[in-house]
Amino acid sequence: MVIDLESKVQRHPDLVFALMGEEVVMMSEDQDNYLGLNGVASKIWTMLEEPHVVNVLCTKLQQEFEVSKEQCEQDLLFFLNDMQQKKLIQIHPDEA
Amino acid sequence: MAHNYEIYGVVLASEFELKAPLVTDKSPDIHIKLANVESAPPSHLESVSAFASISNTQFWLDVPNIARFFVADLDTINVQPYPMADMDSVELYLLGAVLGPLMNMRKYLVMHGNVVHLEIHGQIHRLLLCGHSAVGKSSFSAYLINQCNARLVADDLAVFNSQGVVCSGSPRLKIWQDVSQALQLDEAELTPVRPSVNKFDWHIGERFISEQASVDLVVLLTGDNENTVEIEEIQGIKKLSPLQNQIFRKEFAKTAGLEKIHFILIGKSFGHTPVIKLGRPRSSKILENFEKMGKALFTYLTNELLGATRDKS
Known part of the structure; x- marks a missing residue:
């Protein structure tokens, strides 16, 4: 299911992660690989401690970073769909 | 009984x-x-x-x-x-x-290393000294205790609990004879670790501290620099693999199904802890090597960590 601006997204509940300084490091499902998120990606991950509607997430990011609404929406949707494909986040079960 | x-x-x-x-x-x-x-x-x-x-x-x-x-x-x-x-x-x-x-x-995290408690300008630092076997973890700990008034928290195994704090070991430090001679340790405080091995238990008494506390700095000792001492800081995800390599008997972890808990505990114990590599000089002059390493470490602690504290305040 594709994530759009109205989707409510959350962290994948089975995912194991650790903070390494400013970076978020995630352990893959097979426990053999690790993925690091830094910068804005790390910030988005921190925000997803609570489930968020993508629109709301975008508004919050615009308050923190100098980015146009269109650019933010475009980049955020690309990033979130990529994260969903990697099983790092999912659409909130109420909406799936 | x-x-x-x-x-x-x-x-x-x-x-x-x-x-x-x-x-x-x-x-x-x-x-x-x-x-x-x-x-x-x-x-x-x-x-x-x-x-x-x-x-x-x-x-x-x-x-x-x-x-x-x-x-x-x-x-x-x-x-x-x-x-x-x-x-x-x-x-x-x-x-x-x-x-x-x-x-x-x-479900503890056991690292192969030593923990020492060091006071610099009134501020306590707890250091985890790691590195491959025979790189000098216990020897450098002995130098810091003997020459720099450090106290021992743990020798050889550094055990971190579920809160990510280290739990103290015992008041003994295993050191080789050449190191005990270089540091001119009191022979009355030394007993052989076991028969026919040229290694001693140094009974450190009051220089041991029984405590449970977070570690402030991880020092990965690396061998065989020329005659210089170099410090290199490792950050973010790059800290993970060197830290995983220091897990005691890490080859057992996969078989015992412990990889996930170790990953979580590494995050809790060292997520916000600076990790540095400290190269040990190749020279055979033991005390001179330790003095160079100690000087580099004290400079780092004074400049970087105290600086970071000032930034926060």
Whole structure:
């Protein structure tokens, strides 16, 4: 299911992660690989401690970073769909 | 009658006397018994070497001529010494090669390294010194204790609990004879670790500190720089692999299903802790090497960590 601006997204509940300084490091499902998120990606991950509607997430990011609404929406949707494909986040079960 | 000892945040009740750990009257978590241990591991355990087999709750180890050990249900260690074994050697393996994997199985994170407690300009720093075998973890700890008024928290095994804080070991430090001579240690404070080995237990008494606290800095000692000492800071995800490499008997972790808990505990214990590489000079002048390393370390601690504290305030 594709994530759009109205989707409510959350962290994948089975995912194991650790903070390494400013970076978020995630352990893959097979426990053999690790993925690091830094910068804005790390910030988005921190925000997803609570489930968020993508629109709301975008508004919050615009308050923190100098980015146009269109650019933010475009980049955020690309990033979130990529994260969903990697099983790092999912659409909130109420909406799936 | 059992003797109770406190080490690594747990209490051991042993049927035979142990020399290294501190005596306590607290109630035991782990029972050490003199009992028969089968000469072959139970078939349901997975072999990790010719002499060791493991599951997530049991561990069998054979140390030829010393003892066979069997850890059952995470709270009992059966020990069967070989007929001619000396009990100092049995204790050495019991508190290291057996207790280390057991603490990992009990969901602690056991790192192969030393922890020292160091005061600089009134500020306490707790350092985890890691690195490959024979790189000089205990030797450099001995230098810091002997020459820089540091105190020992743990030698050889650094055990971190579920909160990510290190639990102290015992008031002894294992050092080679050349290091004890270079540091001019008092011979009255030294006893052989075990017969026919040129290594000593340094009984450090009041220079040991029993505490549970976070580590402020991880120092990865690396061998064989030319004659210089270099410090290199590692950040973010790049810290993970070097730290994982310091897990005690990490080859057991996968078999015992501990990789996930170790990953979480590395995050809790060291997520916000600076990690540096400190190169050891190649020169054979032991004391001179340590002085160079100590100077570089003190400069780093003074400049970087105190600077960071100022930034926060």
